Amino acid sequence: MARAVPSGAPPTILHVAAEAQVSKSTVSLVLQGSPRIPEATAERVRAAAARLGYVYNRRAAELRHKASNTIGVVINDLMNPFFAEVLVGLENRLVEAGYTVLMGHSHENLARQDQLLRSMREQNAAGLVLCPALGTPAALPRQVKAWGIPLTVIVRTLGSSGYDFAGSANAEGAALATRHLLGAGHRRIGFLGGVAGTMHAERLAGYRQALEERGIGFDAALVLQAHPNRQGGHDMLNALLDRGTGATAAVCYNDITAFGALSALGARGLRAGHDFALTGFDNVLDAAHANPPLSTVDIRPGELGAQAAALLLARIADPGLARQTYYAAPRLVLRQSG
Known part of the structure; x- marks a missing residue:
């Protein structure tokens, strides 16, 4: 006690x-x-x-309350090129404003995320940017607020209030991709990638909305979940075809999932855009150079990062601001995959 x-x-x-x-x-x-x-x-x-509730501050006592020029950034998955592009935009804006960026990678591990955040608190960070690991409690923003450190959450939400947020209009983007495939004549369209969470739910909702607009019933057999990475995309595309669902196209949760799906098609002697249609989500730089080039939903990752930095800088300058949000408006970029 x-x-x-x-x-x-x-x-x-x-x-x-x-x-x-x-x-x-x-x-x-x-x-x-x-x-x-x-x-x-x-x-x-x-x-x-x-x-x-004791926190060890590594700075000398006389520097404890001195303004810091360090911003802590914790990202959940740096193996995904989307986050590398977000970081470039984020860091460019913060460096221009005179800050140094201290970056940590949580690997989707809650204990590691907690360790990184507490370490950045000890370093007297002037602000924090967080893309939460899966399973992060919605109370985390309140905890960081109690530390007196401005926080901007990016990409994945944590509840609906109490923090500044920068992300994308997920449902709208997935609906755009699904409508495109429907317009190309596909009726059996899979949804590949993602695990339980707000982003997955939003993108799946957009997919379902587009199907309902055309009077096409939702079929759970066409929806496959796995971690949104290359291996997940590869495995899910194979599973979708092996199930005999009659699928001729798929909306992928993100671009890196789509890259894995492209690989699985190639291994089967199939070509995206000719034998099977695929779309991604994010429009990372590699999407234009995939084989074949990937049709995808563009949310401009670098711009998203820059906007997240702008929200944090505004919060540092004026802690009393009302809650700020930025949602990247999705645009469909059509290439050869579907």
Whole structure:
């Protein structure tokens, strides 16, 4: 049970020492990561610090409240080229404004994401940009707000309020792609990629909406979920064809899923745009150079990153602003795949 800390006062290293029943110097060594302290003792100190809400700030005390020029950015999947392009736009805008970007990769791991965010807090980041890992609790923005650090969430939402957000009109984009395939004469259209979450639900809703507009019933056998990466796209395209669903086209959750699907078609001796139609979502730079070039929904990743940076900079300049949002309007880019 945490020991009392004077009302209104932040916990100090002395409070942690008393809570863990060790000396102040032991607490200091543990927080600095010294190997001289036995692991059992170190764990007791870390647990005491967590119970008290104590945060170790690596800067000297006299710099604790000095303005920082560092922005922390935590991304969920840097293997996806979409996020690399978002980061370029984000960093360019922040550097122009005089900030240095500290980037971390969560690998869709909630514990790693938490570690990265807390480390950036310790580094006294002036602001945070987060693309949440799958399963991130909706309460996270409130937690960051309690730290006193401005936050912009990108791409994936976390609830509907309490934070600035930059993303895309997902349902509208998926509906555009589906309508195009319907207009080309396809009636058995698959939906490939994504796992449970708001983005998947929104893009699937757009797909269903376009089918309903044409009076075509939704068939769950045409919808396959997997992690939205190349392997997932490859496996899902094969599964869709192996099921004997009669599918002649597919809307892919994102471009990297579509790249995997293109590979699966090639391995079967089929060509996208001739034997089977495919569309992606994002319009990463590689989409124009796929084999064949990929038809996709363009949400301009670099611009999205720049807009996210603009939201954060505005929040830093004026913490009292009303909630800000940016949704990239989707555009259909037609190439040879479908």
